Amino acid sequence: MAISGLPPGLVLIVGAFLIPALRGRARDALVLGLPLLTLALVWTIPDGVQLQADFLGYSLEPVRGSTVGRLFATVFSIMSFAGAIYALRQARALELVAAFVYAGSAIGVTFAGDLITLFVFWEIMALGSTVVIWAAGTESAYQASMRYLLVHLLGGVLLMFGIAAHVGSTGSAAFGPMELNSIGTWFILAGFLINAGAPPLSAWIADAYPEASPSGAVFLSAFTTKTAVYTLLVAFAGASILVPIGLYMALYGIFYALMENDARRILAYSIVNQVGFMVTGIGIGTTLALNGVAAHAFAHIIYKGLLFMAAGGVLFRTGKRLCTDLGGLFRTMPWTALFGTVGAIAISSFPFTSGFVSKSMINQAAAYENMVIVWFLLTAASAGVFLHAGIKFPWFVFFQKDSGLRPPESPRNMQAAMAFFAFLCIFLGVYPAPLYAMLPYPVEYVPYTVEHLVSQFQLLLFAGLAFFVMLPMMRRTTTLTLDWDWSYRRFGPRVAATLTAYGAPAWNQLLSAPRNRFRAVVGGLFRTHGPHGPLARSWPIGSMVFWVGVMLGAYLILALV
Amino acid sequence: MNQRDVRAEPDHWLVRPGTIRILWIVFIAILILTVVPDFVVHQHEEFGIEATFGFYAWYGFITCVAMVVIAKLLGFLIKRKDTYYGD
Numbered sequence: 001m002a003i004s005g006l007p008p009g010l011v012l013i014v015g016a017f018l019i020p021a022l023r024g025r026a027r028d029a030l031v032l033g034l035p036l037l038t039l040a041l042v043w044t045i046p047d048g049v050q051l052q053a054d055f056l057g058y059s060l061e062p063v064r065g066s067t068v069g070r071l072f073a074t075v076f077s078i079m080s081f082a083g084a085i086y087a088l089r090q091a092r093a094l095e096l097v098a099a100f101v102y103a104g105s106a107i108g109v110t111f112a113g114d115l116i117t118l119f120v121f122w123e124i125m126a127l128g129s130t131v132v133i134w135a136a137g138t139e140s141a142y143q144a145s146m147r148y149l150l151v152h153l154l155g156g157v158l159l160m161f162g163i164a165a166h167v168g169s170t171g172s173a174a175f176g177p178m179e180l181n182s183i184g185t186w187f188i189l190a191g192f193l194i195n196a197g198a199p200p201l202s203a204w205i206a207d208a209y210p211e212a213s214p215s216g217a218v219f220l221s222a223f224t225t226k227t228a229v230y231t232l233l234v235a236f237a238g239a240s241i242l243v244p245i246g247l248y249m250a251l252y253g254i255f256y257a258l259m260e261n262d263a264r265r266i267l268a269y270s271i272v273n274q275v276g277f278m279v280t281g282i283g284i285g286t287t288l289a290l291n292g293v294a295a296h297a298f299a300h301i302i303y304k305g306l307l308f309m310a311a312g313g314v315l316f317r318t319g320k321r322l323c324t325d326l327g328g329l330f331r332t333m334p335w336t337a338l339f340g341t342v343g344a345i346a347i348s349s350f351p352f353t354s355g356f357v358s359k360s361m362i363n364q365a366a367a368y369e370n371m372v373i374v375w376f377l378l379t380a381a382s383a384g385v386f387l388h389a390g391i392k393f394p395w396f397v398f399f400q401k402d403s404g405l406r407p408p409e410s411p412r413n414m415q416a417a418m419a420f421f422a423f424l425c426i427f428l429g430v431y432p433a434p435l436y437a438m439l440p441y442p443v444e445y446v447p448y449t450v451e452h453l454v455s456q457f458q459l460l461l462f463a464g465l466a467f468f469v470m471l472p473m474m475r476r477t478t479t480l481t482l483d484w485d486w487s488y489r490r491f492g493p494r495v496a497a498t499l500t501a502y503g504a505p506a507w508n509q510l511l512s513a514p515r516n517r518f519r520a521v522v523g524g525l526f527r528t529h530g531p532h533g534p535l536a537r538s539w540p541i542g543s544m545v546f547w548v549g550v551m552l553g554a555y556l557i558l559a560l561v
Numbered sequence: 562m563n564q565r566d567v568r569a570e571p572d573h574w575l576v577r578p579g580t581i582r583i584l585w586i587v588f589i590a591i592l593i594l595t596v597v598p599d600f601v602v603h604q605h606e607e608f609g610i611e612a613t614f615g616f617y618a619w620y621g622f623i624t625c626v627a628m629v630v631i632a633k634l635l636g637f638l639i640k641r642k643d644t645y646y647g648d
Contacts, residue, residue: 254628254632255628255631255632255635258628258629258632259632259635259636259639259640261643322643328576330573330575331573367608370608372608375608379617379620379624380620380624380628383620383621383624383625384624384625384628387625387628387629402576450598450602451602451603454595454598454599454602454617455611455616455617456617457595458595458596458599458615458616458617458618458621459617459618459620459621460621461588461591461592461595461618461621462592462595462617462618462619462621462622462625463621463622463624463625464588465588465592465622466621466622466625466626466629467625467629469626470625470626470629470630473629473630473633474629477636477640478642478643479636479640479641479642479643480640480641480642480643480645480646481636481639481640481641482639482640482641482645483639489646490645490646
């Protein structure tokens with residue numbers, strides 16, 4: 001089959017541009033069919049290099065099948081499908097095209113066997129996701145999309161530099177496990193980490209995603225950070241520097257989400273928290289930890305997509321995004337509230353949900369490696385997930401005080417997408433075998449033991465108790481929270497404005513002395529040599545005749561003498 | 562739909578004070594139930610402390626209280642009005 005030799009992501013990327021040409025049922029069929037076709041193609045690609053080409057003396061492998069890549073490509077395809085159902089009736093064609101290009105290039109990364117192919121898809125992803133944000137059509141979305149693009153262009157430059165240095169020193173463009181022993185690999189790591197939302201540049205996630213449209217944020221929540229998790233998993237498994245970075249992200253997400261008022265921004269901070277668990281697991285690097293990371297990425301995309309769908313449904317119906325304006329919506333949006341709550345208990349890793357069978361592997365791996373502090377922090381962070389996302393999000397949006405809003409239930413297609421993902425959250429939790437079968441290493445882990453059930457119920461329910469006991473301290477405020485983005489949203493522009501205001505006169509002052517001396521010299525020259533200077537004066541004909549007369553007279557006298 | 566007078570409607574059964582009292586009683590009963598098995602079930606001991614009685618219960622509670630308090634204190638330092646960036 002000719003098509004099986006091509007990268008499966010190309011189907012989404014190329015097919016996306018047909019969307020604006022179609023209308024009605026044909027368009028629906030295309031929008032829903034493309035992700036399914038992509039999923040089918042993902043599973044036709046066997047392990048190993050399927051397509052090879054030479055480019056500038058380097059061997060490119062645009063299609064290379066692997067277990068981890070297939071797992072990520074599978075969940076990316078499922079996410080595109082559910083996102084397409086969710087966006088089907090409401091999203092602009094521009095947003096759908098951009099989202100599919102974005103999703104297709106993320107799938108392209110998971111099959112890239114070399115760094116050059118990886119880089120090309122990486123950059124298409126940055127452009128596609130920027131347009132997804134921009135497609136919301138508001139001024140704040142436009143500004144956020146430009147800040148987002150700048151961060152990702154910076155990440156792309158770091159990655160490009162790293163790839164060039166790495167390829168230059170090793171002579172090979174192959175993408176595989178790397179050692180952190182050269183400038184090139186450090187820069188590659190930095191490029192990957194920027195997309196993962198690692199410090200100091202974590203703020204782009206919470207800055208940009210909540211500015212997208214309801215469906216745009218659903219797509220955005222899935223691909224960029226998880227593609228970064230995939231590349232870190234392949235290239236830097238066991239790199240111990242990732243453990244503190246991941247722990248920082250897990251705790252950062254909790255604290256910022258606790259302080260946040262915007263419902264979808266709470267979920268965006270929660271992405272950093274969840275990716276933090278994954279980055280920590282990659283740093284631990286044992287087979288159990290890496291299985292846990294892959295499983296958790298899979299489960300996370302589904303329940304985080306579901307949470308963004310629920311928040312998006314509320315935004316779509318009420319036009320409101322702040323917890324201070326919301327509350328009590330379970331009365332008229334019961335299905336959205338129910339599906340959102342399923343997503344919330346899944347992210348909290350409640351037993352019989354997908355989070356329970358995936359995240360616990362990472363915690364267990366830390367225990368087996370005797371990483372005491374890591375284990376205690378991860379366990380605290382697990383309790384904190386329930387606190388900041390598991391209860392806080394559904395509580396402030398769907399319950400708490402009655403906001404007086406009585407919006408209609410989310411549109412049918414949005415409900416269908418949420419029902420599909422809510423089903424998957426519970427299905428994978430009750431029956432994890434299909435997920436475990438996709439993991440990169442053989443699974444010996446057994447999630448359902450009496451000890452694990454008891455300890456998880458204790459941890460989460462007492463975290464819940466803490467939430468309701470501390471509720472008076474968690475009253476929502478109409479605030480935002482400063483982050484490192486302050487450096488480029490406030491500090492940088494202020495420095496530039498100050499330099500313009502005070503720097504320009506100071507600079508002029510500094511230059512005035514030499515400039516005056518220079519002007520004096522030029523002025524002097526001008527006075528003597530300028531158009532009116534004595535040396536440039538045009539001589540009157542009379543004086544010329546006079547001087548000719550004098551010369552002729554002198555000549556005559558000389559001749560007579 | 563948004564315009565109808567919600568103050569005239571009777572409270573939803575889920576938010577009536579009686580229901581909330583029952584929910585609290587059920588919740589506390591479940592909390593106790595989760596700690597009871599610690600008399601018989603022994604957690605795998607990796608570091609010692611997590612095998613002590615009710616470890617996950619008090620650890621979950623205390624860390625969450627601590628996180629809320631820290632977030633509150635951090636808020637005094639880095640929270641700004643949401644018009645800070647000039648929206």
